Amino acid sequence: MTKKERLNLILQVIEENEVGTQEELTECLNKKGYNVSQATISRDIKELNLIKAEGKNVKSKYIKFSAGENVSPKIIDLFKHVTVSISSVNNLIVIKTLSGNAGTAGMAIDGMHFPQVVGSIAGDDTLLVITKNESDAQIIVKSLRML
Numbered sequence: 574m575t576k577k578e579r580l581n582l583i584l585q586v587i588e589e590n591e592v593g594t595q596e597e598l599t600e601c602l603n604k605k606g607y608n609v610s611q612a613t614i615s616r617d618i619k620e621l622n623l624i625k626a627e628g629k630n631v632k633s634k635y636i637k638f639s640a641g642e643n644v645s646p647k648i649i650d651l652f653k654h655v656t657v658s659i660s661s662v663n664n665l666i667v668i669k670t671l672s673g674n675a676g677t678a679g680m681a682i683d684g685m686h687f688p689q690v691v692g693s694i695a696g697d698d699t700l701l702v703i704t705k706n707e708s709d710a711q712i713i714v715k716s717l718r719m720l
Contacts, residue, residue, distance in 0.1 A: 574607050582607065583617055584637060591634040593625070598635065624715055627708050638716050644684045649720050652681035657698075659717055661710040666702040668717075675700040687713055 574582075579602070586592060586601045595614045602609050621637060628634035655674035660667050670678050675695035682693055682702060689709035693702045704710040 579607065579609065579613075580617055580621060583614075583621060583623075587623065587635045587637070591628040591631045593628065593631045593633050593635070622719060624712060624719070626712055627706075633708070638719060644681065648681050648684055652678055652717075653720055656717075659714055661707075661714050663707050664704045664710050666704065666710050666713055668700040668702065670698050670700065672698045674698065682717075687716070689713055 582602060582605070583598065586598065586605075590601065592598045592601060595611050595618065598618075599609055599611050599614050602614070618635065623635045624638045625633040626636045655670045655677055657669040657671060659669075668675070668678050668682075675698055678700045679693045679695040682690065682700070689704045689712055691703045691705060693700055695701075702710075702713065704713060
């Protein structure tokens with residue numbers, strides 16, 4: 574099996590199943606006849622930009638992070654350059670930016686169309702992003718840090 578085939582199989586497995594751990598993913602691939610190690614799966618998860626999201630039948634599951642795929646690379650680059658820090662408390666995310674750039678960061682967040690985001694409010698150097706719940710906030714924070 575080539576690496577590309579393995580990566581495609583991983584995406585297929587997480588779309589069809591609620592897989593919450595690297596061990597479960599390794600077991601799924603091994604059951605399909607592909608002998609892979611947990612270390613390989615760990616590297617593949619990072620390369621595929623998989624993140625954890627709330628599952629229906631499990632606490633968390635792997636999903637493909639794709640919010641930035643429909644956004645101009647220039648907007649993502651701008652977001653990364655104006656952002657000073659990202660933190661969260663409960664369902665609130667506070668993004669500190671360079672002075673005068675909170676609106677720019679907010680525009681980038683809006684353009685990424687995160688389904689977990691309820692809304693955002695920008696000041697001069699602070700953007701407040703409101704999510705549905707705490708686990709959604711953690712997903713967004715992790716996703717933004719991966720950009």
